[in-house]
Amino acid sequence: MKLTSLRTRTLIATLIILFGLVGFLLFFTYTIIGHGFQVLEERIVQEHVQQAANALYDSLASLDRTTNDYAIWDATYAFVAEPDLAYVNDNFAPTTFSNNNLSYVAVVNTAGAVVYAHATDLASEQEVAPPAELAHFTGANARLLQHDDPNGHLSGVVVLADGPMLLAARPILTNQGAGPARGTLLMGRRLDAREIARLAAIIRMPLTVRRLDDSSQPPAPQQAALASTAEQPNGVIPRDNQRISGSTRIADIFGQPGVLLQVELPRDVAQLGQEVTRQYGLVLLGLGLLFGVLVFWLIERVVLARIITLNAQVAVVDASHPDVQVTVTGRDEISQLGSAINQMLVRLGHAQQQLVENERRYRQIIELSPDPIIVHDGRHIQYTNTAGARLLGLGAATTAHGQPLDATIGALIPPRDDTPLRVERVLLPPDGEAIEVELVVLSLHDQEHESIQVLVRNITARKQIEQALRTAKEAAETANRAKTQFLATMSHELRTPLTSIIGYADLLNEMFADTSDHEVRQHLKRIRSAGAHLLVIINAVLDITRIEAGRMHVQAVPVTLAALLHLVTDSIQPLVERNGNRFEIANCAAVDTMETDEVHLRQILINLIGNACKFTHAGLITLTVTMLPGKAGAASDDVSFAVRDTGIGIHPDQVARLFHNFVQVDASLTRKYGGTGLGLALSRRLASLLGGSLTVTSTPEVGSTFTLTVPRKLRVAATPAWILDFGLLQSETLAKQ
Ligand code: ADP
Numbered sequence: 120m121k122l123t124s125l126r127t128r129t130l131i132a133t134l135i136i137l138f139g140l141v142g143f144l145l146f147f148t149y150t151i152i153g154h155g156f157q158v159l160e161e162r163i164v165q166e167h168v169q170q171a172a173n174a175l176y177d178s179l180a181s182l183d184r185t186t187n188d189y190a191i192w193d194a195t196y197a198f199v200a201e202p203d204l205a206y207v208n209d210n211f212a213p214t215t216f217s218n219n220n221l222s223y224v225a226v227v228n229t230a231g232a233v234v235y236a237h238a239t240d241l242a243s244e245q246e247v248a249p250p251a252e253l254a255h256f257t258g259a260n261a262r263l264l265q266h267d268d269p270n271g272h273l274s275g276v277v278v279l280a281d282g283p284m285l286l287a288a289r290p291i292l293t294n295q296g297a298g299p300a301r302g303t304l305l306m307g308r309r310l311d312a313r314e315i316a317r318l319a320a321i322i323r324m325p326l327t328v329r330r331l332d333d334s335s336q337p338p339a340p341q342q343a344a345l346a347s348t349a350e351q352p353n354g355v356i357p358r359d360n361q362r363i364s365g366s367t368r369i370a371d372i373f374g375q376p377g378v379l380l381q382v383e384l385p386r387d388v389a390q391l392g393q394e395v396t397r398q399y400g401l402v403l404l405g406l407g408l409l410f411g412v413l414v415f416w417l418i419e420r421v422v423l424a425r426i427i428t429l430n431a432q433v434a435v436v437d438a439s440h441p442d443v444q445v446t447v448t449g450r451d452e453i454s455q456l457g458s459a460i461n462q463m464l465v466r467l468g469h470a471q472q473q474l475v476e477n478e479r480r481y482r483q484i485i486e487l488s489p490d491p492i493i494v495h496d497g498r499h500i501q502y503t504n505t506a507g508a509r510l511l512g513l514g515a516a517t518t519a520h521g522q523p524l525d526a527t528i529g530a531l532i533p534p535r536d537d538t539p540l541r542v543e544r545v546l547l548p549p550d551g552e553a554i555e556v557e558l559v560v561l562s563l564h565d566q567e568h569e570s571i572q573v574l575v576r577n578i579t580a581r582k583q584i585e586q587a588l589r590t591a592k593e594a595a596e597t598a599n600r601a602k603t604q605f606l607a608t609m610s611h612e613l614r615t616p617l618t619s620i621i622g623y624a625d626l627l628n629e630m631f632a633d634t635s636d637h638e639v640r641q642h643l644k645r646i647r648s649a650g651a652h653l654l655v656i657i658n659a660v661l662d663i664t665r666i667e668a669g670r671m672h673v674q675a676v677p678v679t680l681a682a683l684l685h686l687v688t689d690s691i692q693p694l695v696e697r698n699g700n701r702f703e704i705a706n707c708a709a710v711d712t713m714e715t716d717e718v719h720l721r722q723i724l725i726n727l728i729g730n731a732c733k734f735t736h737a738g739l740i741t742l743t744v745t746m747l748p749g750k751a752g753a754a755s756d757d758v759s760f761a762v763r764d765t766g767i768g769i770h771p772d773q774v775a776r777l778f779h780n781f782v783q784v785d786a787s788l789t790r791k792y793g794g795t796g797l798g799l800a801l802s803r804r805l806a807s808l809l810g811g812s813l814t815v816t817s818t819p820e821v822g823s824t825f826t827l828t829v830p831r832k833l834r835v836a837a838t839p840a841w842i843l844d845f846g847l848l849q850s851e852t853l854a855k856q
Contacts, residue, residue, distance in 0.1 A: 126423050133415045141407035145400050152399065156392025161355045164365035164384055168355075171326050171380045172367050174318045175285075175310075182308050183274040183287040185219045190289035190304035191296050199226060199291050199301040202234050211237055217244060220314070222284060223307030225249065226291070227264060231256040234302065242313055250279045253305070259373055264303045266290045275372030276310070278330055283310040283378045310378065325383045331368065331376035361386055425453050433460060442468065486516070491575040494563065495524045501570055510575060512549030528573050533560040543578065555579045603664050610661040617657065621650040659797040666804045673716040673808050675833040680711050680744065680758075687724050687742075694732040695740065700764075702728070705743040708758060715809055715833040723802045723813070727762040727825045730798060735766030735822070747828065755832040757811070761824055768819040777815060778803045802827075809833055 189195055189210065198206040211224055216239045226235040233256070238249040256264055266273060266288075274287035285308040290300035308314060310328050319326040357363045364383045371377035425448065432445040444464060447457035485492055491507035493500060500511075500522045508516040511525055525546075533540040540560040547553050559574040624647040631639055665671040684704055695702045713720075724742070731740045740762065747757040769777065778799050799813075806813040811829030 125426060126419070129418055129423055130415060133411055133418070137407050137411035137414075141404055144403050144407075148399055148403065149396050152396050153392060156388055156395075160363065160386065160388040160392075163388060164355045164363055164382075167322070167324060167382050167384060168365040168367045168380065170322045171318065171324075171382050172369065174321045175369065175380060177321075178308065178314070178318065179274050179276075179285050179287070182221075182285050182306055183272060183289070185221070186274075186287040186289045186304055186306040187272075189306070191292045191294065193294045195226070195291050195304060196293050196301055199228050199234055202226075207235060207237075211235075213239065213244060217241060219306075220308055221306055222309040222311075223249060223253070223286075223305070225253060225305040226302060227256055227305065228302040229264075229300065231261065231264060238307075241309070242311070250281070250284070250307075252277070252279050253307075262373060263288045263305065266300070266303070273372070276369055276377040277307070277372050278377055283328060283330060284308065285310060285314075286372055322382070327381040327383070329379045329381065331379050357386065357389070358383070360390075363389070422453065425449070429453070429457055429460070436464060436467075490577075493524075493528060493573045493575070494570050495529060495573070496568075496570050497529060498524055500524055507575070510546070510548055528558065528575075531558060531560045531571075531573070533562045533571060535562055535564075537561070546575070555582045603668050606660060607664045607668065610657045610664065613657050614654065614661070617650055617654050621647060621654065624650055656795045656797065659795060659801055662801055663797065663804065666801075666808065671808060673719060673833065675714045676717055678713045678715055678717045678720070680706065680708060680713060683717060683721060683724075684742070684744070687721060687728065690721075690725050691728045691732065694729055698732060698735060699737040700732055700735050701739050702732075703739065703741045705741060707743065707745045709746050710831065713758060713829075713831050715829060715831075719805045719809060720829065723805050723827055724760060724762070726798045726802050727760075727827065730825075731762050731764035731766060731823070735764040738765035738822070740764045746831075755830050755834075757828050758831050760827040760829075762827075763822060763824040765822040768821050768823050769815070769817040770819050771817075774815055774817060778813070 194206055194210070215221065216224070216237075220241065221239070222241055223238045224236070225233055228234050233254070236249040236253075238247050239245065240247045253260065263273065263286075272289070274285070277284050277286045286305060287307075288303050288305045290298070291302045291304050292298050292300055315326055315328050354367075355363065355365045362383055363386050364381055366379050366381040368379055369377045429445055432443065436443050444461050445457050447454050447461065486504050488504055489506055491510040492502075492504045493507045493511070494502040500513075500519045503511065503513070503516050503519045505516045508514060508519050511519070511522075513519045513522055531540060531542060540558075542558050542560070544556055544558055545553050546556050555578050557576045557578045559576070561572045561574075563570045563572050624643060628640075628643050628647060631643060634640065662671065684706065688702065688704065691702065728740060728742065741764075743759075743761045743763070745759045745761075747759050803813045806827055806829065809829045810833055811827060813825065813827050815823060815825050817823035
């Protein structure tokens, strides 16, 4: 992008504003002052035109007065009645004409007959024929004999074939102005060159008189005639730059278009106007330029020069000049900007230092990393740490740049996003044996470069450990399977002789029922009790091993809840009574039937209630049955059996271990209460077989609640996942004991 300097742009803007303003002012000046001078010129011309008209009307008035003098006179009065030559000779001698500036005199009687008419050419002082247009006073001319005006006054211009003439008509009366009028006296004065020159001399300016009906006029008067109208008789037309003409229409004595008086004046006012506006414009332009220069100088001094200096100083700031500060002058926004830039530069310097320090630290970490890190562009190495150089057999890391890349590493292309690609490979370093490695490949890209970072982790040892673990696990699993098999066989083998021992103990008991040897009876009782206890343990172990081996089957049958609870109550009654406890059932279930494995369900419940009875003394044991909504996706609702007691409770630390095989809370308790530590473990596994769960909440010295939750309808008899690692767990527990 082409950079236009701030100074040039400001200068251009200042010039545009300046010339725009000056142009605007000049335009208004020329328009307003020019128009003012034009109006003034027109007014002056019209005043002069009016002067010319006034001179003409003055001439007409003097003609009228002369006519009046002769018309109201007994001699003329008598002459009309009896014309005689003496009157004519006395009163209308050539001197009368020349003295009064008369071109024409006519005496007309009331009948319209011309009693006397005489015309003279004043220039040559020769008699000429009276105008033919005034030979008769009929038609339009009859108007000249009518005197509607109380003074009998009638005067005006008549346009004759050979030129216009001023004409006055007065009724002929006696000296006293008494009538009746015997006729009309008409006197005329030709508007010839002589008269026009006289009028021009009076008004002291060139005067032209034109007939309004004259088509042979030059264009200017024609335009002047057009410029004036009946309503606006005065017209003004500039002839050229030097002269202007004004004109006025004078109607004839009959009210028809008569003559046009035209004066011509030098255009002094217009020229003065032009001169004034020209000088004003020059002054304006000069002032504009002066102010423009001043404004630009001020902007340059106050703003531009400082910003340009600031810009030049900021331009040299880079990493190599971290300490550069810009010069701050004045106390305004620019100085604030300078201060802000300086603060920014200080922060930039700190950030730069931090950056360098961070980079040094990270470089050190990477350099010291035992894992090789290699950055490449697909074909050549761009960077590698010492471990990387060693792996690739390149000697020092500093010489690695630009070296060709190992084919295995170079072939890996990671995704373009920030997700690393993780692959395991076997590498054959140039100097050693094959190693197993995990390669973490990441795409690095900035605006200019694309590169790939590879982190190489030697996983040979890990792989060996994993292999060893796998082997050990397989061995353990084999051993566990053998142990399970052994336990199942052993339990079975033990049960057969044990049943015989219990049977014979019962037989001996009956045989010695009546003996008085108390000691023998006690021994037999102990044999019977120990045998029975051992059988319980063996049965439990057998059940657990069966479940573990996947040989414990469940069978869903219709179960009536009431019957089930009845059976359970019957079974545990002796246990309840043994410790002086009370047992209550709260059946809150909305349904009465279930479809599940009744034997296992009963086994769990008896076990839980048995435990509750065992660890409670003179307390209350409750079994509460409720319906719960089934888990998401389950075919039926769940039935919950909660066994609550008010016994010794269990410490929170022990709760988690309760369901492990052979686990009892406390050894002292074992001595006191007996038991195998298998009941809860078996119950939980049976609960799982029924598709349910077994949980516990307990407070020491307050009581425990064991809650069994099973689906109302047993659906699938799948082998639960815990069975797979159950054997391991069991073997651990056994080992501890
Ligand atoms: P045991 O045959 O020893 O009772 P269990 O697996 O049934 O084996 O129980 C394991 C241990 O859990 C018991 O020894 C006892 O310490 C504790 N326990 C079980 N039920 C209760 C209970 N209702 N109140 C207190 N402790 C209990």
